[in-house]
Amino acid sequence: DYETIDYAVAGGVARITLNRPERLNSFNTRMHEELRDALAAVRADDSVRVLLITGAGRGFCAGQDLSDRAVAPGSEAPDLGASIERNYNPLIRGLRDLELPVVCAVNGVAAGAGANLALACDLVLAARSASFIQAFCRIGLIPDSGGTWFLPRRVGAARAAGLALLGDKLSAEQAESWGLIWRCVDDAALESETEALCGHLAQQPTRGLALVKRALQASWSNDLDAQLDLERDLQREAGGTADYREGVAAFLEKRPPRFAGR
Ligand code: T3D
Structure with missing residues:
Protein backbone atom coordinates (compact mmCIF):
# COMPACT_ATOMS: atom_id res chain seq x y z
CA ASP A 1 0.00 0.00 0.00
CA ALA A 202 -4.67 -1.48 -24.39
CA GLN A 203 -6.12 -3.36 -27.40
CA GLN A 204 -3.37 -2.34 -29.82
CA PRO A 205 -0.19 -4.18 -30.88
CA THR A 206 1.82 -3.28 -27.77
CA ARG A 207 5.14 -4.53 -29.07
CA GLY A 208 4.71 -2.54 -32.26
CA LEU A 209 3.83 0.60 -30.31
CA ALA A 210 6.97 0.15 -28.19
CA LEU A 211 9.03 0.05 -31.38
CA VAL A 212 7.29 3.18 -32.70
CA LYS A 213 8.17 4.94 -29.45
CA ARG A 214 11.79 3.84 -29.70
CA ALA A 215 12.08 5.01 -33.32
CA LEU A 216 10.57 8.43 -32.63
CA GLN A 217 12.90 8.98 -29.68
CA ALA A 218 15.97 7.92 -31.64
CA SER A 219 15.08 10.35 -34.44
CA TRP A 220 16.15 13.32 -32.30
CA SER A 221 19.78 12.26 -32.36
CA ASN A 222 19.96 10.32 -35.67
CA ASP A 223 20.59 11.66 -39.15
CA LEU A 224 18.29 10.37 -41.90
CA ASP A 225 20.66 7.56 -42.88
CA ALA A 226 20.92 6.26 -39.34
CA GLN A 227 17.16 6.56 -38.89
CA LEU A 228 16.49 4.62 -42.12
CA ASP A 229 18.77 1.87 -40.82
CA LEU A 230 16.98 1.87 -37.49
CA GLU A 231 13.57 1.71 -39.20
CA ARG A 232 14.79 -1.33 -41.16
CA ASP A 233 15.89 -3.08 -37.98
CA LEU A 234 12.77 -2.23 -35.99
CA GLN A 235 10.49 -3.16 -38.89
CA ARG A 236 12.24 -6.52 -39.08
CA GLU A 237 11.44 -7.00 -35.41
CA ALA A 238 7.85 -5.76 -35.81
CA GLY A 239 7.35 -8.07 -38.79
CA GLY A 240 8.21 -11.03 -36.58
CA THR A 241 5.47 -10.35 -34.02
CA ALA A 242 2.28 -12.34 -33.62
CA ASP A 243 0.34 -9.05 -33.71
CA TYR A 244 1.62 -8.18 -37.18
CA ARG A 245 0.51 -11.60 -38.42
CA GLU A 246 -2.89 -11.04 -36.80
CA GLY A 247 -3.16 -7.51 -38.24
CA VAL A 248 -2.61 -8.74 -41.79
CA ALA A 249 -4.92 -11.75 -41.35
CA ALA A 250 -7.69 -9.56 -39.91
CA PHE A 251 -7.35 -7.08 -42.77
CA LEU A 252 -7.58 -9.81 -45.40
CA GLU A 253 -10.49 -11.50 -43.62
CA LYS A 254 -12.27 -8.12 -43.27
CA ARG A 255 -12.68 -8.47 -39.48
CA PRO A 256 -11.42 -6.45 -36.50
CA PRO A 257 -8.00 -7.61 -35.28
CA ARG A 258 -7.52 -9.26 -31.88
CA PHE A 259 -4.07 -8.15 -30.82
CA ALA A 260 -2.39 -10.06 -28.00
CA GLY A 261 0.24 -7.38 -27.38
CA ARG A 262 3.09 -9.62 -28.52
O1 T3D B 1 14.93 20.13 -5.26
C1 T3D B 1 15.28 19.28 -6.03
O2 T3D B 1 15.36 18.06 -5.72
C2 T3D B 1 15.58 19.68 -7.44
C3 T3D B 1 14.43 19.47 -8.30
C4 T3D B 1 13.53 20.45 -8.53
C5 T3D B 1 12.33 20.21 -9.34
C6 T3D B 1 11.28 21.28 -9.22
O3 T3D B 1 10.17 20.95 -9.50
S1 T3D B 1 11.69 22.86 -8.72
C7 T3D B 1 10.14 23.72 -8.87
C8 T3D B 1 9.28 23.50 -7.65
N1 T3D B 1 7.91 23.94 -7.85
C9 T3D B 1 7.54 25.21 -7.85
O4 T3D B 1 8.33 26.11 -7.74
C10 T3D B 1 6.06 25.47 -7.92
C11 T3D B 1 5.55 26.00 -6.59
N2 T3D B 1 4.12 26.16 -6.62
C12 T3D B 1 3.52 27.20 -7.21
O5 T3D B 1 4.14 28.06 -7.81
C13 T3D B 1 2.01 27.28 -7.08
O6 T3D B 1 1.61 26.49 -5.99
C14 T3D B 1 1.28 26.80 -8.35
C15 T3D B 1 1.47 27.83 -9.46
C16 T3D B 1 1.74 25.43 -8.79
C17 T3D B 1 -0.23 26.70 -8.04
O7 T3D B 1 -0.69 27.93 -7.49
P1 T3D B 1 -2.11 28.01 -6.79
O8 T3D B 1 -2.32 29.44 -6.43
O9 T3D B 1 -3.12 27.33 -7.63
O10 T3D B 1 -1.98 27.10 -5.46
P2 T3D B 1 -1.19 27.45 -4.12
O11 T3D B 1 -2.11 28.13 -3.19
O12 T3D B 1 0.09 28.10 -4.44
O13 T3D B 1 -0.87 25.95 -3.60
C18 T3D B 1 -1.81 25.18 -2.86
C19 T3D B 1 -1.09 24.59 -1.68
O14 T3D B 1 -0.07 23.72 -2.18
C20 T3D B 1 -0.38 25.65 -0.84
O15 T3D B 1 -0.37 25.19 0.49
P3 T3D B 1 -1.26 25.95 1.61
O16 T3D B 1 -0.88 27.39 1.59
O17 T3D B 1 -2.68 25.71 1.17
O18 T3D B 1 -0.91 25.24 2.89
C21 T3D B 1 1.03 25.61 -1.40
O19 T3D B 1 1.99 26.06 -0.50
C22 T3D B 1 1.20 24.13 -1.68
N3 T3D B 1 2.20 23.91 -2.72
C23 T3D B 1 2.08 24.14 -4.03
N4 T3D B 1 3.22 23.83 -4.64
C24 T3D B 1 4.06 23.38 -3.70
C25 T3D B 1 3.42 23.44 -2.47
N5 T3D B 1 4.02 23.07 -1.34
C26 T3D B 1 5.30 22.63 -1.42
N6 T3D B 1 5.97 22.56 -2.59
C27 T3D B 1 5.40 22.92 -3.74
N7 T3D B 1 6.09 22.79 -4.91
Whole structure:
Protein backbone atom coordinates (compact mmCIF):
# COMPACT_ATOMS: atom_id res chain seq x y z
CA ASP A 1 0.00 0.00 0.00
CA TYR A 2 1.28 3.40 -0.98
CA GLU A 3 1.05 6.63 0.97
CA THR A 4 1.64 9.26 -1.72
CA ILE A 5 0.34 7.59 -4.87
CA ASP A 6 -2.45 5.21 -5.86
CA TYR A 7 -1.63 2.30 -8.11
CA ALA A 8 -4.22 0.11 -9.83
CA VAL A 9 -4.28 -2.20 -12.83
CA ALA A 10 -7.47 -2.95 -14.77
CA GLY A 11 -8.17 -3.96 -18.35
CA GLY A 12 -4.52 -3.79 -19.36
CA VAL A 13 -4.14 -0.23 -18.03
CA ALA A 14 -1.90 0.55 -15.05
CA ARG A 15 -2.95 3.81 -13.44
CA ILE A 16 -0.65 5.83 -11.21
CA THR A 17 -2.42 8.68 -9.41
CA LEU A 18 -0.16 11.19 -7.66
CA ASN A 19 -1.92 11.59 -4.37
CA ARG A 20 -0.79 14.44 -2.12
CA PRO A 21 -3.57 16.83 -3.11
CA GLU A 22 -3.02 19.19 -0.14
CA ARG A 23 0.44 19.94 -1.62
CA LEU A 24 -0.75 19.84 -5.23
CA ASN A 25 0.87 16.39 -5.55
CA SER A 26 4.38 17.82 -5.26
CA PHE A 27 7.21 15.31 -5.06
CA ASN A 28 8.77 14.33 -1.75
CA THR A 29 11.23 11.51 -1.10
CA ARG A 30 8.48 9.06 -0.28
CA MET A 31 6.66 9.78 -3.52
CA HIS A 32 9.83 9.21 -5.51
CA GLU A 33 10.38 5.87 -3.75
CA GLU A 34 6.79 4.83 -4.40
CA LEU A 35 6.97 5.89 -8.04
CA ARG A 36 10.11 3.79 -8.51
CA ASP A 37 8.33 0.85 -6.95
CA ALA A 38 5.20 1.32 -9.08
CA LEU A 39 7.24 1.59 -12.28
CA ALA A 40 8.98 -1.67 -11.38
CA ALA A 41 5.54 -3.24 -10.85
CA VAL A 42 4.44 -2.00 -14.29
CA ARG A 43 7.54 -3.52 -15.90
CA ALA A 44 7.00 -6.83 -14.11
CA ASP A 45 3.32 -7.19 -15.01
CA ASP A 46 2.76 -8.74 -18.45
CA SER A 47 -0.93 -7.86 -18.35
CA VAL A 48 -0.12 -4.14 -18.48
CA ARG A 49 -0.27 -2.65 -21.99
CA VAL A 50 -0.63 1.07 -21.16
CA LEU A 51 0.55 3.25 -18.30
CA LEU A 52 -1.61 6.21 -17.26
CA ILE A 53 -0.33 8.94 -14.94
CA THR A 54 -2.68 11.50 -13.43
CA GLY A 55 -3.14 13.55 -10.26
CA ALA A 56 -5.68 13.60 -7.40
CA GLY A 57 -7.50 16.80 -6.50
CA ARG A 58 -7.27 20.17 -8.24
CA GLY A 59 -3.64 19.95 -9.38
CA PHE A 60 -1.59 17.52 -11.42
CA CYS A 61 1.83 18.04 -9.81
CA ALA A 62 3.62 21.16 -8.50
CA GLY A 63 7.14 19.75 -8.86
CA GLN A 64 9.52 19.35 -5.93
CA ASP A 65 7.95 19.85 -2.50
CA LEU A 66 9.70 23.07 -1.52
CA SER A 67 8.91 22.62 2.16
CA ASP A 68 11.72 20.02 2.06
CA ARG A 69 14.09 22.61 0.62
CA ALA A 70 14.15 25.46 3.13
CA VAL A 71 17.77 26.32 3.95
CA ALA A 72 18.42 27.82 7.39
CA PRO A 73 20.86 30.77 7.38
CA GLY A 74 24.43 29.54 7.77
CA SER A 75 23.62 25.94 6.89
CA GLU A 76 24.80 24.21 3.73
CA ALA A 77 22.69 24.25 0.56
CA PRO A 78 21.13 20.89 -0.36
CA ASP A 79 22.83 19.04 -3.23
CA LEU A 80 20.14 19.30 -5.87
CA GLY A 81 22.35 17.40 -8.33
CA ALA A 82 22.17 14.39 -6.03
CA SER A 83 18.39 14.71 -5.83
CA ILE A 84 18.12 14.87 -9.62
CA GLU A 85 20.44 11.90 -10.04
CA ARG A 86 18.63 9.76 -7.50
CA ASN A 87 15.02 10.74 -8.10
CA TYR A 88 14.10 12.79 -11.14
CA ASN A 89 16.39 11.42 -13.83
CA PRO A 90 15.53 7.76 -13.17
CA LEU A 91 11.83 8.66 -13.30
CA ILE A 92 12.10 10.41 -16.65
CA ARG A 93 14.41 7.73 -18.09
CA GLY A 94 12.09 5.04 -16.75
CA LEU A 95 9.12 6.52 -18.62
CA ARG A 96 11.03 7.07 -21.86
CA ASP A 97 12.47 3.53 -21.76
CA LEU A 98 9.21 1.84 -20.79
CA GLU A 99 8.16 -0.40 -23.67
CA LEU A 100 4.55 0.68 -23.40
CA PRO A 101 2.63 3.79 -24.39
CA VAL A 102 2.51 6.21 -21.45
CA VAL A 103 -0.53 8.50 -21.26
CA CYS A 104 -0.64 11.53 -19.00
CA ALA A 105 -3.98 13.05 -17.97
CA VAL A 106 -3.15 16.52 -16.68
CA ASN A 107 -6.10 17.33 -14.43
CA GLY A 108 -4.86 20.69 -13.15
CA VAL A 109 -1.74 22.80 -12.78
CA ALA A 110 1.54 21.10 -13.78
CA ALA A 111 4.49 23.12 -12.50
CA GLY A 112 8.26 22.62 -12.37
CA ALA A 113 9.21 18.96 -12.53
CA GLY A 114 5.47 18.22 -12.59
CA ALA A 115 5.18 19.92 -15.99
CA ASN A 116 8.17 18.02 -17.31
CA LEU A 117 6.92 14.72 -15.93
CA ALA A 118 3.92 15.26 -18.20
CA LEU A 119 6.16 16.09 -21.17
CA ALA A 120 8.09 12.84 -20.66
CA CYS A 121 4.89 10.87 -21.33
CA ASP A 122 4.01 9.78 -24.87
CA LEU A 123 0.49 11.21 -25.12
CA VAL A 124 -0.62 14.12 -22.95
CA LEU A 125 -4.29 14.97 -22.50
CA ALA A 126 -5.03 18.04 -20.42
CA ALA A 127 -8.22 19.45 -18.93
CA ARG A 128 -9.06 22.90 -20.34
CA SER A 129 -8.56 24.44 -16.89
CA ALA A 130 -5.10 22.85 -16.51
CA SER A 131 -1.89 24.79 -17.08
CA PHE A 132 1.83 24.26 -17.53
CA ILE A 133 4.41 26.37 -15.69
CA GLN A 134 8.18 26.11 -16.01
CA ALA A 135 8.31 27.47 -12.47
CA PHE A 136 12.04 26.81 -11.98
CA CYS A 137 13.28 30.28 -12.97
CA ARG A 138 11.00 31.85 -10.36
CA ILE A 139 13.18 30.28 -7.64
CA GLY A 140 16.56 30.49 -9.36
CA LEU A 141 16.64 26.99 -10.88
CA ILE A 142 16.74 25.61 -14.40
CA PRO A 143 14.11 23.37 -16.00
CA ASP A 144 15.04 19.81 -15.06
CA SER A 145 13.40 16.43 -15.61
CA GLY A 146 14.10 16.81 -19.31
CA GLY A 147 12.55 20.27 -19.65
CA THR A 148 15.45 21.81 -21.54
CA TRP A 149 15.32 18.87 -23.95
CA PHE A 150 11.56 18.52 -24.45
CA LEU A 151 10.67 22.21 -24.70
CA PRO A 152 12.71 23.28 -27.75
CA ARG A 153 11.81 20.06 -29.54
CA ARG A 154 8.07 20.48 -28.94
CA VAL A 155 7.56 24.22 -29.26
CA GLY A 156 10.71 25.58 -30.94
CA ALA A 157 13.56 27.70 -29.61
CA ALA A 158 11.74 31.01 -29.20
CA ARG A 159 8.81 29.64 -27.23
CA ALA A 160 11.07 27.34 -25.20
CA ALA A 161 13.15 30.35 -24.16
CA GLY A 162 10.03 32.34 -23.27
CA LEU A 163 8.60 29.54 -21.15
CA ALA A 164 11.89 28.67 -19.41
CA LEU A 165 13.09 32.25 -18.78
CA LEU A 166 9.77 33.82 -17.78
CA GLY A 167 8.04 30.95 -15.98
CA ASP A 168 4.63 32.18 -17.12
CA LYS A 169 1.56 30.03 -16.91
CA LEU A 170 0.67 28.39 -20.25
CA SER A 171 -2.97 27.37 -20.59
CA ALA A 172 -3.83 23.86 -21.75
CA GLU A 173 -5.41 25.34 -24.90
CA GLN A 174 -2.23 27.23 -25.74
CA ALA A 175 -0.15 24.14 -24.94
CA GLU A 176 -2.20 22.19 -27.46
CA SER A 177 -2.01 24.86 -30.14
CA TRP A 178 1.78 25.15 -29.66
CA GLY A 179 2.21 21.39 -29.99
CA LEU A 180 3.44 20.94 -26.41
CA ILE A 181 0.74 18.34 -25.71
CA TRP A 182 -1.47 16.01 -27.71
CA ARG A 183 -4.92 17.37 -26.80
CA CYS A 184 -6.81 19.71 -24.52
CA VAL A 185 -10.32 18.54 -23.59
CA ASP A 186 -13.19 19.95 -21.54
CA ASP A 187 -12.72 19.37 -17.82
CA ALA A 188 -15.86 17.23 -17.62
CA ALA A 189 -14.58 15.04 -20.47
CA LEU A 190 -11.04 14.42 -19.21
CA GLU A 191 -11.89 11.19 -17.39
CA SER A 192 -13.94 9.69 -20.24
CA GLU A 193 -11.48 10.80 -22.96
CA THR A 194 -8.60 9.34 -20.95
CA GLU A 195 -10.45 6.09 -20.43
CA ALA A 196 -11.28 5.86 -24.14
CA LEU A 197 -7.68 6.57 -25.16
CA CYS A 198 -6.19 4.08 -22.69
CA GLY A 199 -8.85 1.47 -23.52
CA HIS A 200 -7.99 1.83 -27.20
CA LEU A 201 -4.24 1.59 -26.62
CA ALA A 202 -4.67 -1.48 -24.39
CA GLN A 203 -6.12 -3.36 -27.40
CA GLN A 204 -3.37 -2.34 -29.82
CA PRO A 205 -0.19 -4.18 -30.88
CA THR A 206 1.82 -3.28 -27.77
CA ARG A 207 5.14 -4.53 -29.07
CA GLY A 208 4.71 -2.54 -32.26
CA LEU A 209 3.83 0.60 -30.31
CA ALA A 210 6.97 0.15 -28.19
CA LEU A 211 9.03 0.05 -31.38
CA VAL A 212 7.29 3.18 -32.70
CA LYS A 213 8.17 4.94 -29.45
CA ARG A 214 11.79 3.84 -29.70
CA ALA A 215 12.08 5.01 -33.32
CA LEU A 216 10.57 8.43 -32.63
CA GLN A 217 12.90 8.98 -29.68
CA ALA A 218 15.97 7.92 -31.64
CA SER A 219 15.08 10.35 -34.44
CA TRP A 220 16.15 13.32 -32.30
CA SER A 221 19.78 12.26 -32.36
CA ASN A 222 19.96 10.32 -35.67
CA ASP A 223 20.59 11.66 -39.15
CA LEU A 224 18.29 10.37 -41.90
CA ASP A 225 20.66 7.56 -42.88
CA ALA A 226 20.92 6.26 -39.34
CA GLN A 227 17.16 6.56 -38.89
CA LEU A 228 16.49 4.62 -42.12
CA ASP A 229 18.77 1.87 -40.82
CA LEU A 230 16.98 1.87 -37.49
CA GLU A 231 13.57 1.71 -39.20
CA ARG A 232 14.79 -1.33 -41.16
CA ASP A 233 15.89 -3.08 -37.98
CA LEU A 234 12.77 -2.23 -35.99
CA GLN A 235 10.49 -3.16 -38.89
CA ARG A 236 12.24 -6.52 -39.08
CA GLU A 237 11.44 -7.00 -35.41
CA ALA A 238 7.85 -5.76 -35.81
CA GLY A 239 7.35 -8.07 -38.79
CA GLY A 240 8.21 -11.03 -36.58
CA THR A 241 5.47 -10.35 -34.02
CA ALA A 242 2.28 -12.34 -33.62
CA ASP A 243 0.34 -9.05 -33.71
CA TYR A 244 1.62 -8.18 -37.18
CA ARG A 245 0.51 -11.60 -38.42
CA GLU A 246 -2.89 -11.04 -36.80
CA GLY A 247 -3.16 -7.51 -38.24
CA VAL A 248 -2.61 -8.74 -41.79
CA ALA A 249 -4.92 -11.75 -41.35
CA ALA A 250 -7.69 -9.56 -39.91
CA PHE A 251 -7.35 -7.08 -42.77
CA LEU A 252 -7.58 -9.81 -45.40
CA GLU A 253 -10.49 -11.50 -43.62
CA LYS A 254 -12.27 -8.12 -43.27
CA ARG A 255 -12.68 -8.47 -39.48
CA PRO A 256 -11.42 -6.45 -36.50
CA PRO A 257 -8.00 -7.61 -35.28
CA ARG A 258 -7.52 -9.26 -31.88
CA PHE A 259 -4.07 -8.15 -30.82
CA ALA A 260 -2.39 -10.06 -28.00
CA GLY A 261 0.24 -7.38 -27.38
CA ARG A 262 3.09 -9.62 -28.52
O1 T3D B 1 14.93 20.13 -5.26
C1 T3D B 1 15.28 19.28 -6.03
O2 T3D B 1 15.36 18.06 -5.72
C2 T3D B 1 15.58 19.68 -7.44
C3 T3D B 1 14.43 19.47 -8.30
C4 T3D B 1 13.53 20.45 -8.53
C5 T3D B 1 12.33 20.21 -9.34
C6 T3D B 1 11.28 21.28 -9.22
O3 T3D B 1 10.17 20.95 -9.50
S1 T3D B 1 11.69 22.86 -8.72
C7 T3D B 1 10.14 23.72 -8.87
C8 T3D B 1 9.28 23.50 -7.65
N1 T3D B 1 7.91 23.94 -7.85
C9 T3D B 1 7.54 25.21 -7.85
O4 T3D B 1 8.33 26.11 -7.74
C10 T3D B 1 6.06 25.47 -7.92
C11 T3D B 1 5.55 26.00 -6.59
N2 T3D B 1 4.12 26.16 -6.62
C12 T3D B 1 3.52 27.20 -7.21
O5 T3D B 1 4.14 28.06 -7.81
C13 T3D B 1 2.01 27.28 -7.08
O6 T3D B 1 1.61 26.49 -5.99
C14 T3D B 1 1.28 26.80 -8.35
C15 T3D B 1 1.47 27.83 -9.46
C16 T3D B 1 1.74 25.43 -8.79
C17 T3D B 1 -0.23 26.70 -8.04
O7 T3D B 1 -0.69 27.93 -7.49
P1 T3D B 1 -2.11 28.01 -6.79
O8 T3D B 1 -2.32 29.44 -6.43
O9 T3D B 1 -3.12 27.33 -7.63
O10 T3D B 1 -1.98 27.10 -5.46
P2 T3D B 1 -1.19 27.45 -4.12
O11 T3D B 1 -2.11 28.13 -3.19
O12 T3D B 1 0.09 28.10 -4.44
O13 T3D B 1 -0.87 25.95 -3.60
C18 T3D B 1 -1.81 25.18 -2.86
C19 T3D B 1 -1.09 24.59 -1.68
O14 T3D B 1 -0.07 23.72 -2.18
C20 T3D B 1 -0.38 25.65 -0.84
O15 T3D B 1 -0.37 25.19 0.49
P3 T3D B 1 -1.26 25.95 1.61
O16 T3D B 1 -0.88 27.39 1.59
O17 T3D B 1 -2.68 25.71 1.17
O18 T3D B 1 -0.91 25.24 2.89
C21 T3D B 1 1.03 25.61 -1.40
O19 T3D B 1 1.99 26.06 -0.50
C22 T3D B 1 1.20 24.13 -1.68
N3 T3D B 1 2.20 23.91 -2.72
C23 T3D B 1 2.08 24.14 -4.03
N4 T3D B 1 3.22 23.83 -4.64
C24 T3D B 1 4.06 23.38 -3.70
C25 T3D B 1 3.42 23.44 -2.47
N5 T3D B 1 4.02 23.07 -1.34
C26 T3D B 1 5.30 22.63 -1.42
N6 T3D B 1 5.97 22.56 -2.59
C27 T3D B 1 5.40 22.92 -3.74
N7 T3D B 1 6.09 22.79 -4.91
